Amino acid sequence: MSEHDLEVVDAELVDDHLPALREDRTPAVTTPDDDPDAWLSPEAQEDVKAGIADGTRDGYKGDMDRFADWCATVGRRPMPAAPQTVTEYLSHLKRTPRPRTGRPYGPNSLHRIIASIRSAHRAAGHQPPDTMGARKVVVGYEKELAERKDPAAKPLKASPADRDVLRIALGELDRTTLAGKRDAALMLLGHAIASRGSELVPLDWPASFTELPDAGLRVAVYRKKRKLWQDVDMTLDPEPDLCAVRAVRALVAALADNGHTEGALFLRMDRWGYLAPPMQRRGKPIGDPDGRMTIEAASDIVQRSIERTGLPGRWRSHSTRRGFVKSARKAKVDMVRIGRHGGWMDGSKALVGYVDEEDAAGEMNPLTQIGRAAVEDDE
Structure with missing residues (x-):
């Protein structure tokens, strides 16, 4: 999962998605001694779990597992954690390169880790630790990166694949x-309904x-x-x-020719083009049993298709x-209509940010409009 895909949500996670602390660590407490009503039935735990995005839940669990491991190595208590422990951990993370990337976590990830620790404490029946010191560590880190003009100071964002980019990639x-029909339908449909990969x-x-x-075609999409x-x-x-309509119909017809007439529209394929091949890891079946591709696979298709063109x-x-x-x-579409078509709330800050970026580089740039108006006045 990429950093930009994981929402920082201070959600309350349920106990079975907290780290399974080893016996040599301080175990989580699930019910405060002074409140006999502070417990959840298995059914209620499942209901809470269903309301938390899979990526967010799994990301939080991984964050807490790594925090508990670090606490074990330095002899600190992971839960209930002292505020100084959380501050020390964030200070450690901003200085420690990750094995996978060779660089420390970025500021957005550090904010998420703080949220993970607080959320895990709530779920275990503890008062979350004061994280003011830890947050100041991140604020200072952001300033430090900005002053160094480090690329990590800017959040990672996906580049926009508009009609011009798609035209080149589809060519x-x-x-x-x-496979070509699937990949074309995936990119064109994603553009037409302004969908996230998870949608x-x-x-x-x-x-x-x-x-x-x-x-x-009318598409029922869950935002x-x-x-x-x-x-x-x-x-x-x-x-x-x-x-997108023609691309979807072409894919549907091709899937029908291969015996797939209903169910998942976007299926995984192997290198020879076989649909939904069985996958195993260490002898055990993995992946969606119906062959539905993953969100990561959808991202891989977009990345591979556009990078093939050499577009940066x-x-x-x-x-x-x-x-x-x-x-x-x-196309000069009104911003409100753009937002409502794409499922953004009216006044969405995310959409305003996208629009501002596009306007700054196009004909809507204020300086471009001022210059055009000046030329027209001279004429």
């Missing part, structure tokens, strides 16, 4: 093959789609961050190669969502 695909991968055929009278369903209408595009950028499944905003702004 490199062999859309006569099943695109769960789509089913035909359950998620409705035929429209004008030959378009995960807002926790609501939205119907998004797609019309036929005047440029056939960039038409950081390409992920989120690129098509950002690309929709860029395409819409180029």
Whole structure:
């Protein structure tokens, strides 16, 4: 999971997703001694767990596991943790390169780790530790990175895959093959409905789609961050190669030819093009038993397809969502209509940030508009 995909949510996790501390560590306490009602039934724990995004829950558990391991090596108590312990841990992390990347965690990850520790304490029935000192460590780290002009000072963002980028990327695909049809449909549909990878991968055929009278398609997409369903209408595009409706129908027809007529729209394939091949790790089956691809696989497709063209950028499944905003702004679509089509709340700060970035580099740049107005006045 990439850093930008993991939401920093100070959620309350349930006990079975806390770290399983070893016997030589201080175990978590699940019920405060002074409150006999402070407990949850297994059913209630499952209900709470269902309300927390899988990526967030798993990320928090990993953060807490690593915190407990560090506490064991330095002889500190992971739970209930003293405020000084959390501050020391954050100071350690900002100075310690990670084996996988060779660099310390970025500031966004450190904020998430603080949230993980606080959330785990709540779930275990403890008062979360005061993290003011730890947060000051992160603020100082952000300032230090900015003064060094370190790239880590800027949050990692997916580059926008707008119509121009998609046109080039799709030109490199062999859309006569099943894999090519799948990859084209995935990118075009992601752009057309402005979806996150986590919203695109769960789509089913035909359950998620409705035929429209004008030959378009209506897509029922679950906007995960807002926790609501939205119907998004797609019309036929005047440029056939960039038409999400045609791409979806081409994929559906190809899947039917391979015996797959309903269920997951985006399936994993092996290098020879076989659908939903069984996968194993250490002799045990892994992956969705129905063959549905993962969010990571969707990101890999976008990354691989666009990087093949040589276009610079950081390409992920989120690129098509950002690309929709860029395409819409180029077409001078009203910001409110952009937001409502893409499932953003009115006044969304995230959308405002995307729009500001696009406007700064395009015809909506204030200096560009001032210059154009001056020329028109002179004429």
